[in-house]
Amino acid sequence: MSVLTVCPYCGTGCQIVVNEQGTEERVTGYSRSPVNAGKLCIKGYSGLSYNFSRDRLKHPMIKRDGEFVRASWKEALDETADRLLEIIKQYGPDSIAFQASAKCTNEENYLMQKIARVVGTNNVDHCARSCHSPTALGLITTLGAGAATGSIESLSASRTYFVIGSNTTEQHPIIGTKLVTERKKGKNLVVADPRRTQLAELATIHLQFNPGTDVALLDSIMYVILEEHLEDEKFISDRTEGFPEFRKAIDKHSPEITEGITGIKPEELRRAARLIARDRPTSILYAMGITQHIHGTENVMSVSNLALLTGNIGVRGSGIFPLRGQNNVQGSSDMGVLSEWYPGYVPVDSPRVERFEKLWNKRLPRNKGLALSEMFDAAAEGRVKAIYVMGENPLVTEASVSDVETAIHNLELFVVQDIFMTLTAGEADIVLPASTSLEKEGTFTNTERRIQKVNAVYPSPGEAKPDWWILNEIGKRISGIQGYESPREIFEEIRQAIPGYAGATYENIYPTGKQWPINAENPEGTEILHTKTFPLGRAKFVPVVYAPPAESVDEKYDMIMTTGRNYFHYHSGTMSRRTDILERESPEPYVEINAVDARRLGIRNSQTVTVESRHGTIRTKARITEKVPPGIVFVPFHYDESRVNRLVGKQVDKLSKIPEFKVVAVRVFA
Amino acid sequence: MERVFAAISGDFETYGAVEKEGEVLFDRVHSLAEVSENRSRYAPKEFLIRRNENVLYLEEQQRKAVFGIKSCDLKGFYLMDRQILNRDPFYTERRNKTLFVNYVCNTPCEGGFCSSFGGPVLDEFDIQVLREGNDYHIMASDKYDKYFNGCRNDDGSYFTDFKRKFNTEMPPLKVDGLESRIKWNSPIWKEFASRCISCGACNYSCPTCYCFDLYDDGDERKREWDSCVLSGFTSSSAGNIRNGLDERLRQRFYHKFVYFKKSKDEFLCTGCNRCVEDCPVGIDIKEVITHDYSNE
Numbered sequence: 001m002s003v004l005t006v007c008p009y010c011g012t013g014c015q016i017v018v019n020e021q022g023t024e025e026r027v028t029g030y031s032r033s034p035v036n037a038g039k040l041c042i043k044g045y046s047g048l049s050y051n052f053s054r055d056r057l058k059h060p061m062i063k064r065d066g067e068f069v070r071a072s073w074k075e076a077l078d079e080t081a082d083r084l085l086e087i088i089k090q091y092g093p094d095s096i097a098f099q100a101s102a103k104c105t106n107e108e109n110y111l112m113q114k115i116a117r118v119v120g121t122n123n124v125d126h127c128a129r130s131c132h133s134p135t136a137l138g139l140i141t142t143l144g145a146g147a148a149t150g151s152i153e154s155l156s157a158s159r160t161y162f163v164i165g166s167n168t169t170e171q172h173p174i175i176g177t178k179l180v181t182e183r184k185k186g187k188n189l190v191v192a193d194p195r196r197t198q199l200a201e202l203a204t205i206h207l208q209f210n211p212g213t214d215v216a217l218l219d220s221i222m223y224v225i226l227e228e229h230l231e232d233e234k235f236i237s238d239r240t241e242g243f244p245e246f247r248k249a250i251d252k253h254s255p256e257i258t259e260g261i262t263g264i265k266p267e268e269l270r271r272a273a274r275l276i277a278r279d280r281p282t283s284i285l286y287a288m289g290i291t292q293h294i295h296g297t298e299n300v301m302s303v304s305n306l307a308l309l310t311g312n313i314g315v316r317g318s319g320i321f322p323l324r325g326q327n328n329v330q331g332s333s334d335m336g337v338l339s340e341w342y343p344g345y346v347p348v349d350s351p352r353v354e355r356f357e358k359l360w361n362k363r364l365p366r367n368k369g370l371a372l373s374e375m376f377d378a379a380a381e382g383r384v385k386a387i388y389v390m391g392e393n394p395l396v397t398e399a400s401v402s403d404v405e406t407a408i409h410n411l412e413l414f415v416v417q418d419i420f421m422t423l424t425a426g427e428a429d430i431v432l433p434a435s436t437s438l439e440k441e442g443t444f445t446n447t448e449r450r451i452q453k454v455n456a457v458y459p460s461p462g463e464a465k466p467d468w469w470i471l472n473e474i475g476k477r478i479s480g481i482q483g484y485e486s487p488r489e490i491f492e493e494i495r496q497a498i499p500g501y502a503g504a505t506y507e508n509i510y511p512t513g514k515q516w517p518i519n520a521e522n523p524e525g526t527e528i529l530h531t532k533t534f535p536l537g538r539a540k541f542v543p544v545v546y547a548p549p550a551e552s553v554d555e556k557y558d559m560i561m562t563t564g565r566n567y568f569h570y571h572s573g574t575m576s577r578r579t580d581i582l583e584r585e586s587p588e589p590y591v592e593i594n595a596v597d598a599r600r601l602g603i604r605n606s607q608t609v610t611v612e613s614r615h616g617t618i619r620t621k622a623r624i625t626e627k628v629p630p631g632i633v634f635v636p637f638h639y640d641e642s643r644v645n646r647l648v649g650k651q652v653d654k655l656s657k658i659p660e661f662k663v664v665a666v667r668v669f670a
Numbered sequence: 671m672e673r674v675f676a677a678i679s680g681d682f683e684t685y686g687a688v689e690k691e692g693e694v695l696f697d698r699v700h701s702l703a704e705v706s707e708n709r710s711r712y713a714p715k716e717f718l719i720r721r722n723e724n725v726l727y728l729e730e731q732q733r734k735a736v737f738g739i740k741s742c743d744l745k746g747f748y749l750m751d752r753q754i755l756n757r758d759p760f761y762t763e764r765r766n767k768t769l770f771v772n773y774v775c776n777t778p779c780e781g782g783f784c785s786s787f788g789g790p791v792l793d794e795f796d797i798q799v800l801r802e803g804n805d806y807h808i809m810a811s812d813k814y815d816k817y818f819n820g821c822r823n824d825d826g827s828y829f830t831d832f833k834r835k836f837n838t839e840m841p842p843l844k845v846d847g848l849e850s851r852i853k854w855n856s857p858i859w860k861e862f863a864s865r866c867i868s869c870g871a872c873n874y875s876c877p878t879c880y881c882f883d884l885y886d887d888g889d890e891r892k893r894e895w896d897s898c899v900l901s902g903f904t905s906s907s908a909g910n911i912r913n914g915l916d917e918r919l920r921q922r923f924y925h926k927f928v929y930f931k932k933s934k935d936e937f938l939c940t941g942c943n944r945c946v947e948d949c950p951v952g953i954d955i956k957e958v959i960t961h962d963y964s965n966e
Contacts, residue, residue, distance in 0.1 A: 004691045017711070019695040021685065025721060028712050029948070032692050038711075039950035041869045042900070049722060054888045169867050177950035180865050184952075202864060511691065567868070580722075580885045580894050581870075584902040 003457045004030060004511055006444050008103070008437045009043045009570050011324030012036065012152070012172045013446025015512070016044055018438070018457045034153050034512055035446065041173035042568065046581040048438065051458060053578040055420050057433035058462025068431065073463065073473075080388075080430050081477030083413045087385045088478075093120030093365070097375045097384050100126040100337035101391030101467075102326035105442025105454055107490040108467040109328075109335040110343065110497070112390060115471060118362050118479040122348050122369025123384070125339045127392055128329050129372035130399075133656040134291040135322040136333055138300030140345060142308070142542055144535025147330060149319035150283065151448045151515060151527045152178065157317030160188040160275050160282040164303070165214065165289015165662075169198045170567035172287070172323045172447070179285075188279050190272045192217060193289060194562060195592075195634060196627050205272045208629060209262040211560050212293055212549030212663040216261040218302040219253035219546060221273040222309055226250060228270075230277035232311025239534070240308050242541035249543030261546065277310045281317035288325065288564060292662045294550045297655040301542045308539050314530040324447040326571075327437070331445030334498060334516070339369030344498035359497060360481075371657035373399065373650070376407035386413035388474075390467055391434065395424040396572035396640050399648040399659035400615060417470055420574045423640045433464040440466035442487045443509070445516070449526075451504050452513035549663040550651035553631075557614060557665035559597065561633045561647065564662075569638040577638065589639035590623040593668060596630040598622060603670050611635065613666045616646035622668075633668060637661075671799070671806040675702040677817045678735045682769055685717070687738030696736070705738040707773055707801065713743035713877035713944060718750075718764045722894045725884070728759055735769040741790040741798075742782065742942035744772040746877025748794045752934045754880055761880070769814060774800040774832075778840035783956060784941035786843040791833045800832060807832075843959050849931040852924070853963040863916035865951035870897030872922065872945035872953070878938045898922050923958045 002019040015030035027048060031038035060076035061068040071079075087095055096119070100112045109126070116124035128136070136146035143149075155161075155178050169176030176199065183189045183202050191203040192214075200206040209217050225231050226247065236243050255266035262269075276282050284307055290299045303320060312318035324330045336343035342364075346352045349366050357364050370378050376394070378384040380403065387408070398404045408414055408427050416428035425431050437444075439460045445451045460466070468487055476483045484490050488506055495502050503518035503525075514525030530539070553560060568586040569576040576582045591611055593603065603609055605624045610617055611633065620635065620642045628634050635644040647666060652659050678684065679700075686699035686706070693711040717736055747765065754761050774790045775782075784790050792798060797814050800807040807828045810818055873879045874895060881903070883896040896903055899918050901910045912918045930938035939955065946954050 002690045002693075002695050002697070017691055017693055017695065019690075019697070021697055026695075026712060026714075026716050027721075028693075030691070030693070031711065039869075039948060040871065041867060041950075042897075045870050045874050046894070046897075049894070173867050173869065174950060177865075177867055180867075180951050184865065198864075198867070580883060580887075580892070581896065581900070581902075584883065584885070584905075585900055 003455050005455045006452050007044045008327055010172055011326055011329055011447035012174050013452055014040055014044055014174055036174045039174055047576055047579050050575040050578040051436050051438050056461045061431040063429050076430055077473045080415050081474055084386055084478050091385055095384055096386040097123035097370055099389040099392050102127050102329035102332040103391045104467050106331040106335055107442045107487040109332040109337045110494050111468055111471045111490055113337045115475040115479045117364050118360055118481055120365055122339050122365050124337050125372040126332055126337045128333045131325045132291055132322055133658050134296030134300045137656045138297045142301050142304040142540045148321045148448050149313055149529045154316045155283055158281050158283040160279045162190045162276050162282055162284045163199055164192040164286045166285050166287035166323050167197045171565055188275045190275055194632055207264050207272055209264050211562050213262045214299045215302050215544050216258040216546040218306055219250055220255040220258040220269055222306055223250050223253045224270050224273035225277045225309055231309050235311030239539060240541055241538045246541035246543045249545055281315055282312045283319050285321040285323055287323040294651050294653050294660045296653040296658045298544045302544045305541055316528055328444040330447055339371050373652050373657050373659055376404045379407035379411050387411055388415045390417045393422040393424045393572040396643055399645055400650045401643050401645040422574050432470050435460040435464050435466045449515045450513040451509050453510050550660050551663055551665040553665050557667050559631055559633055559666050561664040561666040562662045563635050563637050563644050566636045573638040589620045589642035591620050592623050592625050592628045592634040594628050594630045595624050598624045609668055609670055611666050611668050613647035613664050615649045618642045618646055672702050674817050682733045682735035685734055685736045709740050709779055713746055717768055718761055719880055722892060724890045725893050726891050731764050731767045733767045737771045739770050739772050741772050741774050741792050742784045742940040743877045744770050745792055745940040749878045749936055749938055750880050769796050771797045781943040781946055783843055785837050785840040786845050787939060787941045791829045845959055849928045851963055852927055853966045856963055856966045858961055859916040859920040862919045862953050866915055868899050871948035873897040875944040875948040877940055877942055
């Protein structure tokens with residue numbers, strides 16, 4: 001048997017073919033895929049064996065007197081539903097909150113938000129909050145659509161790449177290899193990153209700027225472009241608005257002034273600005289380095305300003321590419337598992353919500369729900385009494401995890417639906433065993449808006465069930481929805497709910513997917529957005545002025561820590577740490593520290609050190625490297641034995657509510 | 671040929687290259703007509719070395735016949751034999767019970783260079799098939815001669831002529847003496863490393879790579895395909911002695927073109943070009959062969 005499906009790791013969405021003959025199996029990249037053309041990274045080749053891990057959850061469990069006891073599905077579902085209904089009855093629908101998952105399918109996410117909203121609450125959110133909520137908000141504000149404007153394939157047509165805040169070869173490896181290959185052919189590559197990544201090594205110019213100073217950096221790049229008249233005047237006058245106000249704001253950001261903030265020499269910055277503006281088309285790629293800041297949304301709008309200023313949008317080879325983290329974070333966001341948006345980014349307070357009231361035949365809540373970063377605070381304060389989590393591990397991945405712990409203990413009901421007994425699931429009152437994406441059907445939407453079919457390769461172990469099945473059972477019990485027979489039936493409803501998905505069917509997206517919007521005008525999907533007009537009509541310049549990050553160094557906390565992923569692991573490691581090769585390659589937590597700092601602090605390589613912030617402390621091994629400059633340390637967030645999110649504070653972006661995972665003042669000592 | 675298939679299927683479970691999902695993959699086949707003559711998406715190594723298996727038991731294996739494996743992929747097993755046959759009991763058990771019917775390519779594939787390593791007509795094989803239109807030219811090893819009762823068994827002269835013609839279409843690269851020409855300090859290793867993302871595709875796709883990692887999973891001890899470009903490969907308590915990615919890539923090519931040649935008198939490469947096709951950053955093993963090391 002052979003099955004074509006999608007790799008469950010990052011937002012690139014590589015298509016894989018799993019060929020199984022009895023017990024022998026083979027995973028290869030799908031050679032006809034426009035996404036990966038047969039190529040895979042180590043996670044695709046070696047990262048799927050978590051599926052067969054002996055740790056998989058195989059039956060529902062209910063906690064009785066502090067111990068998990070095996071339960072039947074009926075018991076577990078009934079108890080979950082009864083207790084949720086009781087809480088709703090007593091405290092109202094806003095006393096419960098749902099956490100969806102960008103690891104799950106579009107169908108499952110759609111279903112979860114529908115249940116929440118039909119029950120009467122907009123308290124439904126997910127990990128996109130912690131990755132690209134600023135992208136959705138920022139780009140919807142400036143362009144009218146919060147997604148990548150081109151395709152992965154179209155990147156080949158660029159002459160210049162500007163990569164800011166993305167370690168692409170490690171985090172979106174197959175997209176990264178495209179940049180590597182094009183760079184080797186002689187294309188320009190400008191990389192702005194505090195760390196010396198593989199792409200930075202290959203770059204024409206590496207702007208190794210100070211963490212959290214993105215706006216200053218971007219504004220001074222735009223200052224130079226304006227100073228040297230490299231802007232695209234025609235594009236600005238034909239397609240945008242707000243340019244004069246924007247120009248006024250930029251005037252304050254000459255490279256000579258921002259040097260003191262960013263640490264970038266004016267001449268270097270001028271060279272970079274010229275490449276970006278002159279050698280077009282230029283594509284701009286960014287990821288968490290832009291978004292995970294208290295100015296995340298402003299950072300995104302600043303990126304958007306740069307693309308508009310240089311006319312790099314709407315043409316093959318140009319464009320803005322927010323590289324989405326999770327396999328389906330574009331899709332889950334499209335599905336509206338975000339507390340301020342209904343499916344298709346319809347604001348909760350918009351009259352357009354009527355569309356869903358008709359579709360679901362129910363009066364729906366119009367108030368903003370709680371964002372992921374607010375749910376636990378609300379739980380700690382007693383405003384939220386029950387949280388239902390699908391496939392997320394907030395005890396490892398949320399900022400300030402010790403507060404998350406306290407909040408969970410304050411809940412009356414905590415339900416977790418997952419494939420493993422994660423740190424988070426261990427705290428649950430009821431644990432529901434789910435199938436992996438290799439065991440179920442549905443769709444994922446990748447970072448270039450490509451809706452791709454996900455197909456079951458293996459049967460689920462024990463009594464584990466697909467997330468949509470579990471939600472469906474809960475939904476029937478608590479929201480009175482009539483229920484669905486299959487993911488296909490849910491997808492058919494999604495087509496009615498979201499105009500961009502209207503033209504997609506399970507048949508016509510097979511085998512290689514289609515990029516939304518897919519509709520009557522674009523039955524084959526849309527590779528390049530904004531070619532003639534923007535969803536807003538004209539795109540908006542939004543003046544953005546630099547303000548410092550929430551945390552800065554002082555005498556005691558004298559270094560800046562940034563957090564992120566490494567190549568071998570994925571987020572809280574529930575999957576990647578259960579595969580032999582990936583875990584062997586990166587078996588333990590570490591802190592990257594520059595040799596200069598290590599010498600100053602008397603730290604040897606592999607020595608266990610303490611990293612302390614104003615919020616907490618962890619012990620971890622030092623890895624001495626030139627990848628980080630002096631004054632900066634990097635800690636990956638994969639390891640539950642040493643959770644770096646103990647150190648990250650709760651300051652969030654006012655606009656998008658994303659926590660600042662990228663700038664934390666710390667001290668390191670042996 | 672149909673009769674040969676029928677005779678073989680009496681003794682073996684029959685597998686073959688088949689077209690599925692727009693790719694050529696391997697699966698059970700029940701007739702010769704199902705077997706694709708196109709080159710498969712990958713070298714079917716899993717018939718002899720499984721991607722992941724428990725090494726605490728060795729189950730008795732089914733006898734299997736695999737039709738449509740290309741010569742370059744089959745040659746990989748003959749090279750592996752020199753290192754692991756009769757040493758690796760899992761490989762040996764399967765190897766002894768698997769019959770391969772290799773299809774010789776009529777025309778060179780894009781990028782392939784099997785003629786540099788003696789392909790596509792192999793000197794060692796079980797049953798070797800070359801199809802020209804409706805004619806099958808077949809050679810069988812002594813062990814499998816019995817399946818040809820009544821069938822014409824080619825004496826090999828057709829193959830010799832074919833090989834001569836094929837070599838003009840795919841001129842062999844100069845591999846002679848590569849083991850002494852290649853340079854330890856060549857800048858190409860660092861250049862490769864600057865691109866490489868350590869995906870392991872070169873190893874996983876290679877018909878000659880057989881290295882595995884051993885690990886415990888509960889009460890099972892398992893082995894899984896490994897990749898020598900990863901830093902955890904052959905790691906010791908002091909880490910990997912080849913700390914840099916450039917050193918690990920060099921090790922891969924030195925194993926193929928120097929160490930194996932010196933110890934087994936063969937290059938550990940069949941010219942299949944699969945590592946090149948699956949490499950996301952275009953690292954080309956042919957460059958290692960053709961590179962001018964003289965001034966380095």
